Amino acid sequence: MxxxxxxxxxxxxxxxxxxxxxxxxxxxxxxxxxxxxxxxxxxxxxxxxxxxxxxxxxxxxxxxxxxxxxxxxxxxxxxxxxxxxxxxxxxxxxxxxxxxxxxxxxxxxxxxxxxxxxxxxxxxxxxxxxxxxxxxxxxxxxxxxxxxxxxxxxxxxxxxxxxxxxxxxxxxxxxxxxxxxxxxxxxxxxxxxxxxxxxxNLEKILERMPEFLSGEDRHSHDSDILSCSFQAEGPLDPERFNAWITQVLAVKGQDLLRSKGILAYRGEDRVFAFQAVHMLADGDFIRPWREGEPRVSRLVFIGRDLNRPWLRRGFLACQADAPAADFEREMARWSGAA
Amino acid sequence: MSGTDAPRYLLDLRGRQADFGAWVVGIAFCRETGAPGFGLGDGTLRIGLDGAVLQVHRGAVLSVAADCARGFLTGGDDGKLCTSSDGLTTVLADYGRRWVEHVAAHPEGLRVAASGRMLHLLDGQGVALKSLPHPSTVAGVAIDAKGKRVAASHYGGASIWFAAAREDKPRRLEWKGSHGAILFSPDGTHVITAMQENALHGWRLSDGQHMRMTGYPAKTKSMCFTAKGRWLATSGADGIVLWPFFGGGPMGKAPTEIAGGDGVLCTQVACHPEHEVVAAGFADGLVLVAEIASGKILPVAPPGRGGVSALAWHPQGHLLAFGTEEGFAAVVDFSPR
CATH class of the missing domain: 3.40.50.300 (P-loop containing nucleotide triphosphate hydrolases)
Incomplete structure (x- = not known):
């Protein structure tokens, strides 16, 4: 090709x-x-x-x-x-x-x-x-x-x-x-x-903005667009993340202008990069994790009217070692919102 | 694959080939001489595999058709509409910076060219007849078998125009979405479009009845009716998808799929001008001919020289020409020996 x-x-x-x-x-x-x-x-x-x-x-x-x-x-x-x-x-x-x-x-x-x-x-x-x-x-x-x-x-x-x-x-x-x-x-x-x-190439963006990942929301008082970022320390379950992000984008896609993430999947030696524009998403493995590099997952959203606690809890529930009940609750939250 | 039963390809036995070094955009056979014309991504038109090389457009040839009589009608990304015959190219029209993406011609002396939102009609002498506006860019054109009506696809449906109408008012066929390739059924009773959403849409012109043909894994770029109009053969799946236009179909009928199963996308189809036989080209370069009734396959060319981007039968059905994205081209002889 x-x-x-x-x-x-x-x-x-x-x-x-x-x-x-x-x-x-x-x-x-x-x-x-x-x-x-x-x-x-x-x-x-x-x-x-x-x-x-x-x-x-x-x-x-x-x-x-x-x-x-x-x-x-x-x-x-x-x-x-x-x-x-x-x-x-x-x-x-x-x-x-x-x-x-x-x-x-x-x-x-x-x-x-x-x-x-x-x-x-x-x-x-x-x-x-x-x-x-x-x-x-x-x-x-x-x-x-x-x-x-x-x-x-x-x-x-x-x-x-x-x-x-x-x-x-x-x-x-x-x-x-x-x-x-x-x-x-x-x-x-x-x-x-x-x-x-x-x-x-999301990596560069996320590397460029380390302070941004401190967890603070950016929100202007003159603007209704805000951004929020999340970090998960434990590896993600790819099936959970797919199910959850699909649901989030389906429900909230119209308000989500851009979403990007660098993800560490359980049992996977490669970095997964995710991005979406409104509800259209795309993702692929981009490179191997480097030796000694912390395998953390980061996700950022820019959009309107974002419910930060919902997004954070949902993302964290996609971690492979999070209780299944947590994940199901987070999924149900978005189904209810649809 | 192992064993001694590797398929023998017709190309080796009865074919001639060439490497043109540029994307083969379209192929047409001259109505008078029967010579194949290959329109290429380097702006040239090649007559036959080793014949004349005409620089017809500055950028790429975007569309090729057999002209009304002798020669070839081409549209290019230089905004020009040209006709070429006997080694000479004549510019019929220059539409400026808008690409001439689709052309068609009819032996009765009608030429059409789509450029932006306009559909331009010219006669066989090259005289501009009319320029017809559309709500958005024209993404496909077709002339009916009698040369009386012209169909243009665009966003939101298609428009049918009578070429000779004194007052130009189109019949609008509406269906939400973006419509690309378009064609009339051979008897002129149906219009079919290929849509952005991996589906076809059809209209029965007598009563405006809609037909939705869905289930494709990819966009249909190529489609044609068999000679008597019983089947609509289409690309866009991993085999040839055939919709029955008889016995009440295609409404409520499942399509027939032949020559599939390898997981490789069919990119081009061309129906034989006489028999219920379809030639198909695939994304890996494979070319084959399939008989609809039996599903029997005749391998024509092996994979490996670029995705098949153009495919055409000689009007008498004894020659099949094809070309690929990498510029490989061939003509295979099917005449009885």
């Missing part, structure tokens, strides 16, 4: 500096080839020999879940790109400023052929340091774009004072404590920081 092409999703509000970043990436002399999928209402011309116009056609999957939306145009375009002889080092998908990032991300979980050809590398969100507070106040999409991001580029730093910048960062951190945050002016970010980051 040929290697999956990494896909970078570029989001951000109108005027945040997305197109400037895109043109910077494409004109830098890096010797790599990128296919760029842009939306038809793009702000500026993009200079690249392989630009594909997309219509952002979002449709619901017929699986009874209203949050399972995917981008039909992306499914077709990626299928078409794979037929070309010359291959790409990556695909960049630009979304409109008003776009909800979920359908783009979900496309890479929901369609088998897309999964075979491409993998979501990272969601990069460009924000305007001066205007972000106003955007967050008047737009749900601006908040979701931050919640979804693996990398947040805090742009136009020359227009704000250090105090303002710190305040904006605090707002961002309250919504999404995982993402890497880079301050810049005029979208001047080195290409290697943006592309092929393997940001969906």
């Amino acid at each position: 040929t290697e999956q092409v990494p896909v970078t999703v570029l989001t951000g509000y109108l005027g945040a500096g997305k197109t400037t970043l895109l043109n910077r990436i494409l004109t830098e002399q890096h010797g790599r080839r990128y296919a760029v999928i842009i939306n038809e209402f793009g702000e500026l011309g993009v200079d690249n020999d392989l630009v594909v116009d997309a219509d952002e056609e979002v449709f619901e999957m017929n699986n009874g879940c209203i949050c399972c939306t995917v981008r039909g145009d992306l499914i077709r375009i990626i299928g078409g790109l794979m037929k070309r002889r010359e291959k790409f080092d990556g695909i960049i998908v630009e979304t409109t400023g008003l776009a909800d990032p979920a359908p783009v991300a979900q496309t890479f979980f929901a369609d088998e052929e897309v999964k075979r050809a491409a993998r979501l590398d990272s969601v990069v969100t460009v924000v305007d340091a001066r205007n972000l507070p106003a955007r967050l106040a008047d737009s749900r999409e601006a908040e979701e774009q931050i919640a979804f991001a693996d990398l947040i580029i805090l742009n136009k730093m020359d227009l704000v004072s250090e105090e303002e910048a710190a305040a904006v960062e605090a707002r961002i951190r309250a919504i999404n404590p995982w993402a890497e945050l880079i301050r810049t002016t005029r979208s001047a970010v080195p290409i290697e920081v943006v592309l092929d980051r393997q940001a969906f």
Whole structure:
């Protein structure tokens, strides 16, 4: 099988500096080839020999879940790109400023052929340091774009004072404590920081944020999105975890924007990585556990209206040595909520 | 596998082959010369296995059809619609940055090309007749056997247009979801689409009766009716899935599955133009021909040279051509000796 092409999703509000970043990436002399999928209402011309116009056609999957939306145009375009002889080092998908990032991300979980050809590398969100507070106040999409991001580029730093910048960062951190945050002016970010980051390689994210796993919730008073993280010291029973997370995603998927985990399964010498966008989940063994490495499982959720005690108790009940009665009680809790 | 009874493949006995080095997107046989045309992911059209090489599109060829009369109609990711014959390529239309993902042609002198939400109709001389809008991107096109009606699939269903209508008002066939490949039954009474959700949907045009054909482990990308329309053969499972369009079917009838059991996905099907025989290509490169009534299998090509991405019979049924994602292509001769 040929290697999956990494896909970078570029989001951000109108005027945040997305197109400037895109043109910077494409004109830098890096010797790599990128296919760029842009939306038809793009702000500026993009200079690249392989630009594909997309219509952002979002449709619901017929699986009874209203949050399972995917981008039909992306499914077709990626299928078409794979037929070309010359291959790409990556695909960049630009979304409109008003776009909800979920359908783009979900496309890479929901369609088998897309999964075979491409993998979501990272969601990069460009924000305007001066205007972000106003955007967050008047737009749900601006908040979701931050919640979804693996990398947040805090742009136009020359227009704000250090105090303002710190305040904006605090707002961002309250919504999404995982993402890497880079301050810049005029979208001047080195290409290697943006592309092929393997940001969906969860390990790095979780390593990057050790303090985040201390168990504190992040919750902004101005925002209804919060994140919570959990750690289980004992190995997990894979069947229990599957049953539980399936139930949680089925019931709560609409409110869960992103879920990620690094899991230690009982009797398994490999690290299992789990991730989900709303209710669409994916997971695989990514590498062996290293010698002397503590085999703990970590799980993080970003979403709205999350019941932290329920999530924590349920996750802990998935440990192989937790009493069966605890696990059954936690499962029943979610069935009752359905 | 061991033993001395390894299957003998027809390719070795009666086939010719080539390595084109690029994804074989589609194959069609010229209506006049009978030559096979292979449309490739490098933008070329190859006439026969060792014939002319025409650079018809800048990026990839996305769709190939036998043109109305002589030659081949192609659409590409350079936004162009082209016709090629006798070593010459003519650009019929340039639709800009939108890809021309689907083309079809009818000997009565009708050409159709889908580009974004528009379905463009041209006549046999290349004159643009009309451009028909759809609610979302057209994901499949089909012309009925008489060349009178055109069907286009899209999100939420399909639209049927009369090519010669003075006033263009489509008949909308509605069914929630994203519809891809589309075809008319040979007698023009049914329209079938393949959906994003590993299922087919059908409409009986006389009364709008819906038909749901489900149970596929993967998306159906290729489907065709047998010559007299009794069976609908489809890809998307680990064998050829056949739906009966007789005796009241397919409603309430289970499909017949043949040539399955290896756990490898069938990616392409092509029904013989005369007999109830189906050729099938698989994700591992295996190509075979199966007789529906007996379920008997004739191995055509062994696995190993890329997933089968295109498969077509010569209109007289004596040649079978196929191609793979890795650029392997072959023509196998079935004529009696």
